[in-house]
Amino acid sequence: MTDDLLGRHRSVLPDWLALYYDEPLEITHGEGRHVWDSDGNRYLDFFGGILTTMTAHALPEVTKAVGEQAGRILHSSTLYLNRPMVELAERIVHLSGIPDARVFFTTSGTEANDTALLLATTYRRTNTVLAMRNSYHGRSFSAVGITGNRGWSPTSLSPLQTLYVHGGVRTRGPFASLDDHDFVAACVDDLKDLLGHTRPPAALIAEPIQGVGGFTSPPDGLYAAFREVLHERGVLWIADEVQTGWGRTGEHFWGWQAHGRNGPPDIVTFAKGIGNGMSIGGVIARSEIMNCLDAHSISTFGGTQITMAAGLANLTYLLEHDLQGNARRVGGLLIQRLRAVAAQVPAVREVRGRGLMIGIELTKPGTDEAYPEAVSAVLEAARAGGLLIGKGGGHDTSALRIAPPLTLNVAEAEEGAAILERALRSIP
Template identity: 70%
Template sequence: MSKDLLARTRAVLPSWLAIYYEDPIEIERGEGRRVWDTDGQSYLDFFGGILTTMTEHALPEVTKAIAEQAGRIIHSSTLYLNTPMVELAEQIATVSDIPDAKVFLTTSGTEANDTALLLASSLRRSNQILAMRNSYHGRSFSTVAITGNRSWTPTTLSPFQVFYVHGGQRYRSPFAHLPDGEFIAACVADLKEVLDQTGDVAALIAEPIQGVGGFTSPPDGLYGAFAEVLRERGILWIADEVQTGWGRTGDHFWGWQAHGATPDIVTFAKGVGNGLSMGGVIAPAEIMDSLGANSISTFGGSPITSAGALANLRYMLDHRLQANAARQGPPLFEGLRAIGSPIIGEVRGKGLMIGVDIVRPGTTEPDAAAATAVLEAAKRHGVLIGKGGLHGNVLRIAPPLTLTADEAAEGLQALVASIEEVTP
């Protein structure tokens, strides 16, 4: 069945669509933190469709909201008033921690980052953008252009002039040997040097924790230090919270809150929709209202996705899932670090956002083949995880935020067995 579907997939869909596993699976259904394939095999889902199933599969509150809205109307566009869209935007503005916040809803994180770049470049009248090395911001023409990861950039053509700065990842940074304060100082010096050689930059876009880049991050406070430099020059700071938002890091609701300064623009997606196609941009009214042309969104903020996302966000807030991420994450970190395998270079991240950097024993040299082997072994042991990093050697572990202590222990046991199976 799966082999036939794989052949049909390859025949009709682009060859550049990545598919996991030597023997790919079709996920037929999900419930809670578990999914089942078409052969009836059960798996603990520790990746959530790329950090998208934020709460849990088949969350009753979300499915009910979708069904009720679908029974009324599914689509209307932003040309008409839309109560679910406004209620969701109001809720997001309330939790945003952005002053005088306005919200524009999109269909994806890519589109959200596209919109943020449009706002910044239009307001600043500049196509110069600062981005972080090792970053990822989407698959559109503009977001591929600013992505600092060669694995995801198929073209050198660009609507922007992009300058990449240090700080987004530490493990393989030339400043890796420095303590936190000196690391931040070195990255700030690099930023200043880059700015001294550019024109009027529009914005810096940065993920507080780099998702596709392998869950890498700087010390807390780096982007706050960057913000001081940027604001002296009128440059906007865009925080890409597509993967870090909504309490996943445990310590904070938004990843940027670990850095002691407030961004000018925040983008989000993935988890808020719990699987629905939902993203958006948050900015103060002064910035959000600055576009000098008409615009609409055909699908952004549709009644059905807004109703489902609102139910999901309210569930997350009512059940304090940020606190659960802070509670369930540490045992996973501790258990993975305790393995002591020579193929583990680093275990990093925050909350329920965990990266395991797989290396050749005795070195920091990335080992993508070993990471793929662990991914396959984890599947055999009944756990689905992700893979990323510049070199494709980082295991990405991001369970739904309703994860229980028993499920965390079960998943950890499977991950330990998988890593030990691959360790020479």
């Protein structure tokens, strides 16, 4: 059945639509932290549909909310008042830390980042944008135009003038040998030099932890230091929280809070985990920025009743069960366990991350050269052992990405680590 489905997939879908594994699998159902494929194989899920199944598969509170809402009405568009959308927006405004905030709902992180760029460039009256090297912000025309990762940027054409800044990757690049304090200082000096050669841009957009880039991050405080420089010039700070939001990093509810000594960002984008699989994205911004557009707009599918019902139930569950705390505790144990394993595997260059957002970078032993063949081999070996993980990285797909649902327990973390250990030790 899977072979037939693969052939049908290839005959009607684009060649560039990526599939994992030499023999792609069809996931048919899930429960908790596990999923099953069409052949009946059971897997521990350490990737959650690219960080989208944030709490658990088939979480009863979410499925009940979706079912009850489906029995009333699925959708009406933003042309009509929508109680679940207002209720979720109220909760997000409260959690955002942004004063006098407004929320606009979209269907994806890509669309959320598109909207943030529209707001920032309109508010600032310039199409110049600062972005981080090794970054990823989506697959739309404008989002690709600010993506600093060659593997996910299929065109250099863009409606924006993008300038790329150092700092998103701590252990590579010209400042990698510096300590954290000097690293931040060097990146700030580089930013100042860059701004001295161009007109002030609209905004800096940055992921607190780079997702597709391999779960890399700068030292805490880098973006706070950047913001001091940007604020003097009126430049906005957009935090792309599509992968880091809602407590996944454990230490903070939002990734930007590791860099927040000067207050929250001007704009925050979110998506993925808030819907626990339902298509929700969005933008949070100060009212003066959100309201700067001088034309009418609507969203046909953003904020539809059924997705908002899912988001409300999911967010309530996350907060009532302290899943941020669970991510900190269980994620901390998992990182320690993986670092102990990595010390015995020459191909592992670094284990990094926070909470339940962990990257394992692989390089050819004794070098800093990317080892994408090993990444693919570990991905396959983990699957054979009953574990699903992801991959990424800005250096020829050099990293494994580990991001389980936030309800992961200690026994499951140990089980996944043991499978990963066997897979890593199989690297030739």
